[in-house]
Amino acid sequence: MTVSFYAELLSNIQVLRATIATDESVETTSFTVKNNQLWQEDTVVVDLTRHGLQADPHSLQVQAKNDESNHGDRWIYQLKVNLQRQQQTTHSSSSVQLGNNDKEWWTAKDMIGLQWQQLQCRHCAQILVENKNNNLSRCKDLPSEHWYELVECWICHETKPEEHQARMRPILAQHGTLLVGSFYFLIHVNDLVPLSIKLDQELANQINWERGTMTKWISINCNTCGKVIGEGLYECQKDQELNMLALKLYKYCLTIQPNPPELPDFMNFVVGDMVDAAKVHATHRFVIQGKKSSRVYALVWLFNWDTTFIYNDGFKDEVDDMTGKIDFQRGMKILYMNTKDDDQLVKKWNHDKTTDHLIYPDTYCQQLVKSLESTTNILPPSLRTMNHPSMPMTKNFSVGFIHRK
Structure with a gap:
C-alpha cells in the first residue's frame, strides 16, 4: 500500500x-x-x-x-x-535566534585559504578580477550591512554623539584589497579586468542626479553574456559622463578559480540576508522586490527560524511513480504570497515600518518565488496555506521553506 x-x-x-x-x-x-x-x-x-x-x-x-x-x-x-x-x-534558542548555525560563504579567511586567482562570471566564465602575482592577496571582512544603524544606536546615548557621527564615513573600496561582504565582494575599479563589465544603461537613464547623493549604485552586467553580476558606484561628471569608482560583485553570480569545494547558490544568501536583517530590525516580515523593475514579487513572513522537515514524494502534485524515498531537511519555515504591485496588501506592507525590503535582481526574485512554490508542493494540501484567525496579515498565504546549511 x-x-x-x-x-x-x-x-x-x-x-x-x-x-x-x-x-x-x-x-x-x-x-x-x-x-x-x-x-x-x-x-x-x-x-x-x-x-x-x-x-x-x-x-x-x-x-x-x-x-x-x-x-x-x-x-x-x-x-x-x-x-x-x-x-x-x-538547537539552542539563542543560536536559532541569532542564526549562528548558518554557514558563512567565502569569507576573507576562506579566500586566503583558497589562494584564489580569479573571480569569474558564473554564467559564461568571463574573468572579472585577476589576482596576478598576489596583487589582491589582502582580504578583509566587512561588517554587517547594517553597521551604520547599529553604531547610531550605540552612540545615541552618549554626551556628545555628534563627535562620533562626524567621524562616521561610508566604507570605500581599497586598491589592492579584496573587501568581503556577506553576499558580495567590494572591488576597487582599478582592480577590475578592463572591458569585463558594462553598465545597465536602461537603469542609468532613469536616475535623477539632481536628487540624493553625488554618487549612486547602479546595476552592472557581464560584458560577455549580459547577465547581472553586481552593481557599480558611479558619479556623474560635468560632461554628464558616468565615472565608476568601485563595484560590488554578488557572490551568487560568481565562481572562484581555483574551484572551491562548495558553490553556494542564491538561496544560501537569502537565508543570511533574512537572519541579518531580523537581528538588526527585529522584523519577521520582508518585501521581495526587483532591483530593475521595482516590482514586488512576494511578501514573506519568517514564521520559524529553525524547522526540520521529513517527507517523501507522496504529497507532490503530478507524481506518476512515487518512490517513497525519505528526505530530511533543515530549513526556515516561510509564509509567503506571490503577488502584484497593485495588491492592497502590498501597499499595506510597504507602509509598515516593521517590514524590511530585500532587493535583488529580478531574475533572482523569480527564482526565490519558484523555490518557495516547489517546497509548498511537498506539503499535504491541507497544510499548504495559512488561514489562522489570529494572523489576519497572512490570510491565504502559502506555506513553504528555505533550506539552511
Whole structure:
C-alpha cells in the first residue's frame, strides 16, 4: 500500500508531528512505533534512527482526518510522537535566534585559504578580477550591512554623539584589497579586468542626479553574456559622463578559480540576508522586490527560524511513480504570497515600518518565488496555506521553506 508522509520536528518541545495519507482506509491502531521505526501494519514508513531521532513508542497518538482532508480518494491521518532530547537534533534558542548555525560563504579567511586567482562570471566564465602575482592577496571582512544603524544606536546615548557621527564615513573600496561582504565582494575599479563589465544603461537613464547623493549604485552586467553580476558606484561628471569608482560583485553570480569545494547558490544568501536583517530590525516580515523593475514579487513572513522537515514524494502534485524515498531537511519555515504591485496588501506592507525590503535582481526574485512554490508542493494540501484567525496579515498565504546549511 502506498503511504504518503510529511512531518515536522518541533525541537522546542521535542515532538514529531506527521501527516500520512493512504490509498485505502486503515485502523488508527495499525500505526505503531517499533525499533524506532514508524510502521503502518507491515510497512515501514520512516526509520527515525537514520535521521538521529529517538521516539518514545508509548507516546504515539493517531487521529483520522477523513471528514475534511480526504484528497483524491486518499485517507488522511495525523500523528504525534514524543522524542527523546538529543544534542544533534536540538538547537539552542539563542543560536536559532541569532542564526549562528548558518554557514558563512567565502569569507576573507576562506579566500586566503583558497589562494584564489580569479573571480569569474558564473554564467559564461568571463574573468572579472585577476589576482596576478598576489596583487589582491589582502582580504578583509566587512561588517554587517547594517553597521551604520547599529553604531547610531550605540552612540545615541552618549554626551556628545555628534563627535562620533562626524567621524562616521561610508566604507570605500581599497586598491589592492579584496573587501568581503556577506553576499558580495567590494572591488576597487582599478582592480577590475578592463572591458569585463558594462553598465545597465536602461537603469542609468532613469536616475535623477539632481536628487540624493553625488554618487549612486547602479546595476552592472557581464560584458560577455549580459547577465547581472553586481552593481557599480558611479558619479556623474560635468560632461554628464558616468565615472565608476568601485563595484560590488554578488557572490551568487560568481565562481572562484581555483574551484572551491562548495558553490553556494542564491538561496544560501537569502537565508543570511533574512537572519541579518531580523537581528538588526527585529522584523519577521520582508518585501521581495526587483532591483530593475521595482516590482514586488512576494511578501514573506519568517514564521520559524529553525524547522526540520521529513517527507517523501507522496504529497507532490503530478507524481506518476512515487518512490517513497525519505528526505530530511533543515530549513526556515516561510509564509509567503506571490503577488502584484497593485495588491492592497502590498501597499499595506510597504507602509509598515516593521517590514524590511530585500532587493535583488529580478531574475533572482523569480527564482526565490519558484523555490518557495516547489517546497509548498511537498506539503499535504491541507497544510499548504495559512488561514489562522489570529494572523489576519497572512490570510491565504502559502506555506513553504528555505533550506539552511
